[in-house]
Structure formats: C-alpha cells, structure tokens
Amino acid sequence: xxxxxxxxxxxxxxxxxxxxxxxxxxxxxxxxxxxxxxxxxxxxxxxxxxxxxxxxxxxxxxxxxxxxxxxxxxxxxxxxxxxxxxxxxxxxxxxxxxxxxxxxxxxxxxxxxxxxxxxxxxxxxx
Amino acid sequence: xxxxxxxxxxxxxxxxxxxxxxxxxxxxxxxxxxxxxxxxxxxxxxxxxxxxxxxxxxxxxxxxxxxxxxxxxxxxxxxxxxxxxxxxxxxxxxxxxxxxxxxxxxxxxxxxxxxxxxxxxxxxxxxxxxxxxxxxxxxxxxxxxxxxxxxxxxxxxxxxxxxxxxxxxxxxxxxxxxxxxxxxxxxxxxxxxxxxxxxxxxxxxxxxxxxxxxxxxxxxxxxxxxxxxxxxxxxxxxxxxxxxxxxxxxxxxxxxxxxxxxxxxxx
Ligand code: SF4
Ligand code: SF4
Numbered sequence: 001x002x003x004x005x006x007x008x009x010x011x012x013x014x015x016x017x018x019x020x021x022x023x024x025x026x027x028x029x030x031x032x033x034x035x036x037x038x039x040x041x042x043x044x045x046x047x048x049x050x051x052x053x054x055x056x057x058x059x060x061x062x063x064x065x066x067x068x069x070x071x072x073x074x075x076x077x078x079x080x081x082x083x084x085x086x087x088x089x090x091x092x093x094x095x096x097x098x099x100x101x102x103x104x105x106x107x108x109x110x111x112x113x114x115x116x117x118x119x120x121x122x123x124x125x126x
Numbered sequence: 127x128x129x130x131x132x133x134x135x136x137x138x139x140x141x142x143x144x145x146x147x148x149x150x151x152x153x154x155x156x157x158x159x160x161x162x163x164x165x166x167x168x169x170x171x172x173x174x175x176x177x178x179x180x181x182x183x184x185x186x187x188x189x190x191x192x193x194x195x196x197x198x199x200x201x202x203x204x205x206x207x208x209x210x211x212x213x214x215x216x217x218x219x220x221x222x223x224x225x226x227x228x229x230x231x232x233x234x235x236x237x238x239x240x241x242x243x244x245x246x247x248x249x250x251x252x253x254x255x256x257x258x259x260x261x262x263x264x265x266x267x268x269x270x271x272x273x274x275x276x277x278x279x280x281x282x283x284x285x286x287x288x289x290x291x292x293x294x295x296x297x298x299x300x301x302x303x304x305x306x307x308x309x310x311x312x313x314x315x316x317x318x319x320x321x322x323x324x325x326x327x328x329x330x331x332x333x334x335x336x337x338x339x340x341x342x343x344x345x346x347x348x349x350x351x352x353x354x355x356x357x358x359x360x361x362x363x364x365x366x367x368x369x370x371x372x373x374x375x376x377x378x379x380x381x382x383x384x385x386x387x388x389x390x391x392x393x
Contacts, residue, residue: 069283071276071335089319114130117308118284118322119321120210120320125316126318
C-alpha cells in the first residue's frame with residue numbers, strides 16, 4: 001500500500017471529525033433539562049398519564065379515524081362520563097395552555113405535528 | 127410524529143431520483159406500539175343528544191320561496207361561518223360550500239330562451255348534491271372523499287386529501303373548492319367548534335354531518351327564515367322531503383349525467 005501512514009492518519013482524522021459531536025456531548029454536560037409541563041386543569045385524563053406520554057399520538061390517530069370515517073364521536077371516559085373524541089374540545093379543555101403543555105414537550109422532542117394547521121386552539125379564537 | 131403531505135412528496139421525489147431507495151420503507155413504517163388499553167377501551171357511539179339519522183339524506187329547495195327574498199343570504203352566511211369557510215373576495219381563490227348561481231348556469235340543460243322571467247334572472251342556491259352515484263368518489267385516489275353507507279352523505283376527510291383535485295374535475299356541478307393558500311387569515315371569525323382547512327386540500331359541503339351527529343339540522347336549513355329549504359330522509363315514505371317530492375314538481379341538476387343528485391328543486 002502506498003502512503004499507508006497518510007491514508008490511515010487521514011481516516012483517523014476523518015473519524016475524529018465525524019464523531020466529534022458525540023465526544024463533545026459526552027465530555028461536556030450537554031443534556032437539556034426535561035420541559036416543565038403545566039398541570040392539567042381536570043383531575044382525570046382519558047388514559048393514565050404514563051401511557052398518554054408514549055401513545056397520545058396513536059390515540060389521536062384512532063379518534064381521528066373513528067370520528068371522521070366511522071362517525072363515532074363519543075366515548076366513555078375512565079370516570080364513566082361520556083366524552084367527545086376531540087382534540088380541541090376535550091384535550092384542550094383540561095390542557096388549557098397548548099403553549100405550556102403540547103408545545104413545550106414537542107419542542108423538547110423536536111417534533112412538529114401539524115394538527116394545529118387545521119384544528120383550532122379554542123383559547124386563541126375566543 | 128409523522129410527516130406532513132409536503133414532506134412526504136419531497137421524500138418521495140428524492141426517492142424517485144434514486145437518491146435513497148430505502149427511505150420509502152422508513153416513510154411508511156410508522157411504529158404504532160399499541161398498549162393493551164387501546165383494545166380494551168369501551169367506545170360509546172351515542173352522543174348525549176340523539177343524532178339525526180336517515181337511510182338516505184336529501185334536500186329539497188323551494189326556489190319560488192327563495193326568489194321572493196332576492197336579498198336574503200342567510201343560508202350561505204350561516205354555512206360559511208359555521209364551517210370556517212374563508213372569504214377571499216376574488217373568484218380565483220374562492221372557496222364555497224353553498225352559493226347562488228344563475229338558473230341558466232345551474233340548470234343549463236333545462237333552460238330555454240323564453241323561460242319565465244323569475245327563473246331566468248333569479249339565482250338558484252347550489253351546493254354539493256351528495257350524489258347517489260358520485261363521480262368525485264370514483265376518482266379519488268386516497269379515499270379522502272367517500273359516500274357513507276349509512277346515510278348517503280358524500281364525506282370529506284381532510285386528513286387524507288392530497289390535493290390532487292381529480293374530484294374537482296370529476297364533479298359536474300362545481301361543488302368543490304381547492305385551498306390554493308392557507309385559508310386561516312381570510313376567515314372572518316374562526317368558529318372554535320369546527321376545524322379550518324390547510325393549504326392544498328379540497329373542501330365542499332358535507333350536509334352538516336357534524337351537526338346531524340349532535341341532533342341538529344344543517345346550518346343552512348336552520349338559518350332559512352322563509353322555509354325554502356327542507357332536509358329529510360328519502361327512504362322514509364312519510365318524510366317531509368318525500369311529501370314535497372310527491373306533491374310538487376321538482377327538478378334536479380344535470381339529471382342526464384347519471385350521478386343521481388339528491389338535492390331537488392321546486393321551480
Ligand atoms: S355534487 Fe359533485 S362533489 Fe357533490 S357528490 Fe356530486 S359529484 Fe361529488
Ligand atoms: S383532491 Fe383530495 S378529495 Fe379530491 S380526489 Fe384528490 S385526494 Fe381525493
């Protein structure tokens with residue numbers, strides 16, 4: 001192999017540069033504090049908080065299809081109450097400040113759901 | 127979470143260019159880690175106030191009564207404010223669910239030069255006919271528009287519409303509008319009970335299915351002070367619409383096309 005030293009050095013430099021962000025983060029404490037989410041106004045969520053944290057997007061997808069495609073708009077909540085499957089009217093009636101709940105966590109997770117392009121934030125239009 | 131329509135097209139475009147063969151599978155494989163609680167949840171189907179149901183919804187519009195009130199725009203205003211329909215103020219961007227059309231345009235295959243003055247010059251109310259054989263549904267590649275089995279309403283699912291506008295071309299009545307731009311800034315007062323639409327989707331009248339589900343008549347029917355609009359079940363021989371249809375002379379728009387429109391006009 002010609003110029004083995006230079007090639008290997010090149011590879012090492014390349015790898016070092018490419019993985020630099022990883023080392024940098026490991027060395028410095030680059031962790032970001034988990035967002036401080038506002039407490040909901042209601043006492044009881046439609047599912048337990050732990051499950052909702054991981055699966056609210058699946059639940060909303062289900063609701064969307066059931067409401068729009070099947071016309072099933074209502075469900076019985078955990079406290080036996082009949083509730084509407086509605087992001088704007090049910091979820092946001094307890095999580096009144098979208099910016100202090102939805103947005104804070106979505107920003108932290110760097111996700112950008114487009115629900116709000118169409119669905120109304122009641123507080124903003126009242 | 128997921129990707130929006132625009133991003134999806136961008137990614138598909140890149141894929142087609144041969145840049146990333148594997149990206150397609152990533153786009154389609156959304157992980158849905160369902161917990162048990164989804165399966166065991168007990169959904170209710172009845173709303174607190176009984177819904178209005180029918181086997182086949184239909185509308186009868188009394189153009190004579192309508193013509194007696196040439197300045198009245200109550201039905202259009204009620205519909206458009208209930209459903210957050212934007213007002214662009216120009217025909218190019220116009221979005222509409224129900225509007226007034228001249229008789230010769232609405233019924234161009236049924237007019238003649240010597241028609242009664244009232245018909246000739248006074249406008250007819252037009253909206254989606256919720257056709258029993260809807261061409262818009264046949265062409266929709268995504269299933270974003272479909273005819274509901276239970277009551278014949280031709281629905282729109284704005285989540286699924288990709289804005290291809292096949293349906294706009296297929297509809298022989300011009301019932302469908304496309305959102306060329308973000309409609310929100312042009313909505314006078316946003317109604318919190320109904321979503322707005324986003325840029326790039328098609329919209330039209332849905333016979334107020336969201337109101338029917340809550341036990342209310344369509345907004346236009348409710349708004350008409352002069353009793354010109356009637357809404358009922360075509361399959362029920364005793365219904366208001368069947369009664370009108372059997373007693374009065376009624377016409378439909380472009381009946382020769384075979385779409386079987388379910389909005390009838392008393393002329
Ligand atoms: S009037 Fe047009 S949009 Fe409505 S169902 Fe018929 S074809 Fe479809
Ligand atoms: S514009 Fe939307 S509703 Fe119309 S045919 Fe295309 S996907 Fe279907």
